[in-house]
Amino acid sequence: MQHSNKYNLLVVLGPTASGKTALAAPLADKIKGEIISADSRQIYRHMNLGTGKDYADYTVGDHKIPYHLIDITDPGYKYNVYEYQRDFFKAFEDINARGKFPIMCGGTGMYIEAVLSGFKMIQVPSNPPLREELEHKSLEELAAMLALMKTLHNKTEVDTKKRAIRAIEIETYYQDNPEIEIELPELNPLIIGVDIDRDLRREKITARLKTRLEEGMVDEVKGIIDSGVKPEDLIYYGLEYKFLTQYVIGEISYDEMFQQLNIAIHQFAKRQMTWFRKMERSGFDIHWVNATENIETRINKIEKMLIS
Missing domain, CATH: 3.40.50.300 (P-loop containing nucleotide triphosphate hydrolases)
Structure with a gap:
């Protein structure tokens, strides 16, 4: 076929x-x-x-x-x-x-x-100061922040504040540690x-x-x-x-x-x-x-x- x-x-x-x-x-x-x-x-x-x-x-x-x-x-x-x-x-x-x-x-x-x-799933450690800073933002603000950091492929990363904060935490970690960039193959x-x-x-x-x-x-x-x-x-x-x-x-x-x-x-x-x-x-x-x-x-x- x-x-x-x-x-x-x-x-x-x-x-x-x-x-x-x-x-x-x-x-x-x-x-x-x-x-x-x-x-x-x-x-x-x-x-x-x-x-x-x-x-x-x-x-x-x-x-x-x-x-x-x-x-x-x-x-x-x-x-x-x-x-x-x-x-x-x-x-x-x-x-x-x-x-x-x-x-x-x-x-x-x-x-x-x-x-x-x-999701790039490496064991990204938690970042308490960042979490505290993001806690006061609305889900909309978090989604907008995340959209500036990466292309959003689906809505699951921003369906709750907790997930959006974790996604920002992960992206921030990547930006601070560029050597660990992992490229995942594009899936269709x-x-x-x-x-x-x-x-x-x-x-x-x-x-x-x-x-x-x-x-x-x-x-x-x-x-x-x-x-x-x-x-x-x-x-x-x-x-x-x-x-x-x-x-x-x-x-x-x-x-x-x-x-x-x-x-x-x-x-x-x-x-x-x-x-x-x-x-x-x-x-x-x-x-x-x-x-x-x-x-x-x-x-x-x-x-x-x-x-x-």
Whole structure:
């Protein structure tokens, strides 16, 4: 297929259990793409069932679809959004250099937005005197100040005073430290959202949880703890790892674990949708496709958008 000159990145986002990878992989196969995961927990090795690494989804026919940013660090490490942005752009440039098409696929809104909004995410220290000075200004004044310092690509940097002050703090730091200028590649993303009916999503989440438990998710957690990862470090990753660890160390019963975890995943899916809606309100254009629509139909629609 001819790639559009308009887009240089395809993003497939959606809540948990909406079937993102199952859509992104055949798409990648069709457009000679490679997948960059945007999932804050699939970066950990050995945390497979609990993070839903459906490795089988990356095989289309007899083709293995290359993927990036899965299994890149050990459990116990606290990977952050700065590292994600850096690692994403490394993968992005590598895929481009080989003439393939990058497809970002995942549901971690913060990671997706960090990449798409092009915030330069180096660890800029806080500047209390500057903050104090800016505190008295209105949001309009802060936005005007920031506009003089840089091109505003989207409205998220100035949607609250706190964010506007932080953005000015970051720009001021760059101006005082010109040696650390980082150039982020210009992104022109086509953003596809997998739209799944709430009842169907709930049904799929519960069914998937039962399957993963049958596949040995409890043993996976026991194995990670036996390998020397402290229970509290696993609990830090939340959801499956929190409740399964509590069960494994005897804090809650199996039934409590199942009930509480099931509810927590439903709440998590709701928070993901809230994040995506917030992205839309701040100017990101998400094209929603129906999760129940035939996969070929969806792929054709997305291909048309890519080359339009």
